Amino acid sequence: MSDQLQKRIAIGCVSYINALPFSLGLAKIQDVILHTAPPADLIPQILKGKLRYALTSSLGSVLYPLHAFSKFGIAAYKKILSVNLYATPKFFSKGALRIGVTKESLSSQYLLNILCKYLWETPLPHTVQMTSDAILTASPEEYDGLLLIGDQALHSPHLPGFSTYDLAQGWYELTHLPFVFAAILSSTLQEKDTVQAAFAHALHQYETSPHAVFTQAQQQSQLSKKQIQEYYSLCRYRLQEDDIEGFQKFREYYGKIAQH
Template sequence: MSDQFERRINFGCVNYINSFPFSLELVKREDLRCVLAPPAQLLALLIDDKLDVALTSSLGTISNNLGYIPGFGIAAHQQILSVNLYAAPTFFTASQPRIAATLESRSSIGLFKVLSKYLWCVPTPHILRFPTTKVVRQTPEDYDGLLLIGDAALSYPEIPGFITLDLASGWYELTKLPFVFAVLLHNTSWKENPLPNLALEEALKRFESSPEEVVRKAHEHTGLNPSLLKKYYTLCHYRLGEEHYASLKKFREYYGILYQQA
């Protein structure tokens, strides 16, 4: 095994189009071993020390008490389009709303629970998880609400019988802060290294100077209209600052209270 290979950092990244501004460049690097996977899988690999760092669900800072490297992530200010609750009229009146949610949503389900209690003031919902194809077939007679994220939410801005509520908009209404969906988490044995942030900075600069490649790849991957994708990427924050980390702290507080009461 060469010294060059031994020095490579094991870098995980969520395999959704919101990470394309990072992941399309990360996979090309020889100084990283880039693993693309869903958030839950990346968190498991971090906990098992099979990854050094991962751009993945911000919920990992709470549910698994993992540390993060500041600077980069995925966040949204007031609107995101790709994290939606589709609420039936009964969502606001049911004694315990029944929600059909996709299997992929992690931080989104945490956010949904917080908004249910503190913004919409509804009882703790009963959430059932299904493949996306099953969720989008449900009607208000079946469930009080549906929760979709990612490509599916972008593909279904509306579902008959439901009203669409953007969860990033809900968080802003509650806190006047952006919501942080993903951060750069590290494992417990991580030793400070500038490479992850340097790699993300290089990728993001390329995206910022020429976003067309990312939009084209996202269109090929999803079939979504390029104009919608362009708007979507303008809503995503990839550089995180003070207000984003203030939001993460606020989310931790709300989420912690919820689980103390559970």
């Protein structure tokens, strides 16, 4: 791998356990400087030039002039378990909706808007930014819904007073396509092949010997081995034609909502 990298390359990667099949292997490549962070923190670093490449929210290539590499990412087909809407019974019948979200939610917030408008036919929600801890203790009397993503969503499949809806499942009900939550984004196409080769190398290590990823995921999340294995079985890392089609459909829906 080091023969292909002429100089050290700074690569960003989502800090959740769903990205460990990439980040664990990337960290072992001598010529890669790996920086892990939530997706909302990685995109500004690409825009400022602090990072040239990052596996981060796919929304970045919709909102900004960033390239999305098409071979690798994190996609979900039918369900994902880590992007949860917790809704009260009045969510689908009330006029104005008040939703608590974290600052880490990027593509999932826009996905929620799309599902509200085109699947559930509810008004677009008014969002209130909260910490993850505040969401976990929020009252159904104060909020019509709560949006939580990542490892904490995996830890909290249910919240008192709310019903849980998997947004990847909602997307499938709307489109019958996978949803691409994360992609490799860059402001340049220079060294594209080299960077993709680094991701391919890391993913190959996971695919041939997943034990290290499972062990790290258990330590990081405190979830059971069974939960970890189920979760990884839902994540798609090699993007296929239907994943790309799903991402293009997301772009279309985003454009429709942005026009209003």
